[in-house]
Amino acid sequence: MFTTGQLYFALFFIIVFVAAMIYVYRKDFKLHKKYYNGSYKVLIGFLAFIGALFIIKIYLKG
Template identity: 70%
Template sequence: MFTQGQWTFAGFFVIAFIVAMIYAYRKDLKLHKIFYKRSYLVLLGFLAFIGLLFVIKVYLKH
């Protein structure tokens, strides 16, 4: 299916991508703390909305 070279490239690409993302995140960590305070509330709101949709679906099914 895939050649050995393709697997090698994919492995190096994944490792390089993860290293680059960690570097970028560490570099911007101070800015994240300033501008993205309480951003977890957006995630909680989204999860609550999805949960509400699920409850409505189950309720209307019966």
């Protein structure tokens, strides 16, 4: 399905991409704490909204 070269490239790309993301995140960690304080509340609200949509879908289907 994939050649050996393609698999090596994909593996290399994933390793370098994850390493770059970790480096950038650690570099900006102090700014994240300062400017994005409390952003988990938005995530919880979004997940609750999606959950409510699924519950409504199940309720109206039955």
